[in-house]
Amino acid sequence: MLLHQPSIVKEIYDIAHDNNILFIADEVATGFTRTGRMFACDEVGIVPDIMVIGKALTGGFCTLSATLAVPEVYNAFLSDNINDAFMHGPTFMGNPLACAAANASLDLFEMEDIIRKVAIIENQLNSELDIFKQLNYVVDIRVKGATGIIELENNLINKNHIIKKGIESNIWIRPLGNVIYIMPPFIINTNELSQLVQSIYLILKHNI
Template sequence: MKHLDFVPKAKTTRGSKIYMENNNILIDGVSSWWTACHGYNHPHIINSMNKQLQEMPHIMFGGFTHAPVERLASRLVKLFNNKYEHIFFVDSGSVAVEVAMKMSIQYWINKGDKNKKRFLCFNNSYHGDTLGAMSVCDPEDSMHNIFSGYLPKQINVDIPDNDLLKNKFKDIIIKNKQNIAAIILEPLVQCAGGFKFHSIETLQFISKIAKDNDILFILDEIATGFGRTGNMFASLDKSVDSDIICLGKALTGGTVSLAATLASKKVYNEFYSDIEEKALMHGPTYMANPLACSAANASLDLFEKEDRLLQVKNIEKKLYDKLFECKHFSGVKDVRVKGAIGVVQVKKMHNLNWLRQEFVKRGVWIRPFLDVIYIMPPFIIKDDELDLLINSIIKVLPEWSKKLNEV
């Protein structure tokens, strides 16, 4: 972009630190877009990848299988208590969503229903940057609204988190259920759409409505999965009955790109046929890449060996204890915390580039966008590093507020 004149140059990374070309060090508050849950360059992941690099960095997955993907698949199935026994590995989160959408539409086609081809999605949602995924993002306030005339028209609603919206949601479902292939939602936190939170009760309500009306339910856990919201996955709640899960981002611990679309047996069975037309025809070149799978397996090792969820709980406590001080600052609309996510929402964003540069000057990598200043640090972050992130926001916001009064 023309106005993007501030681009710091990174040299190396380690733990929660980004070492810059100018010899400065930044504490990372973003985990490289929420991927580096174990911090950067974790030796266990790097060693696993180095070993795989020597043996087989890549092999096409069409017609072959290999040990890293078989091990990863079996472990993911167990993580979800055998609820999703069938996994389609892809190379990015956006493609995982595309596959989930194709899977949903073809599920109904394979059952003989060609009318159910639309999706119900939610305002403030974000599911990716490819065309199908863009169509289920917020149609007005996302970065994709200029493409609205080119995208499939979906059904967009508010998150039904009160009685009025619940009744409205039910009415929309009843009116459109014969055309809805699936409902898609980021559970508990709509991340890139502005970090809007909703309760587990709201998630349970949506799940029940989908099931009662014979509509598939897709949970996009690409950003929320692997402990970020406090539990390993929001979709593990026993009262949440979903059909398809999308995973990505922290799947490989922030090393290389890998994502997955998990399907229940109910969905899979509609594709299990000798009729070729019933097969899911999708095959990315780098799907199930062995190097990426080795990283993902090493990442899962760390979740098993080290108490990452306890670390998330400790991060959450510190965010609760300190970040809410920002609520009293001029120009701040809300402060909210869930798991290892801390959010300061402002009434109106201004001087965005100034904010970003000011954080870098203070030795932290915090990247505000839309109307939010947020922290999603690596789970292994040290107390003093997390203090620096939080205190930087507390110190910068009053200066930012003064600039607001000057506007």
């Protein structure tokens, strides 16, 4: 789980457009303020040709994702002629329950200052994740918006064991290779986040 500099992403975007290559942004995890902006692309200052969104689109209550496209891309397969249309799997699209959940989630983004909540989470993660520097096998600590990343030395994590210890502490941990990450819901309060960080720290301290 790496954090790329906006200038690097912008350079890739420019190269793609200079060579008539579509730029596709996967904002499934990063979209809807997870990185501190409504979309990660906003920080770079780009509009991707295609954007994929999900996760916070429904707040996790129902499975729903969406693919967005700029008019030039969308109009290329917009047609009343079935032979020209892009038949992209209508079996599960437009589920009314999932769409209702998405509309409710989008309403919250309009009514509440979610970006401010993310900034509070980011500040707390920046402060409290410092405790992991006491563990000599921690390689790096990264924070972006409401995401905290703890990178360990390779081949140290017994994934199933860490998951088990997390469940015993009433938390869900899903290591990704040598990375432990924290992506709390935006409604988490400061005490809950502190408890989460402390629990993960103790699990790593006593089980690595």
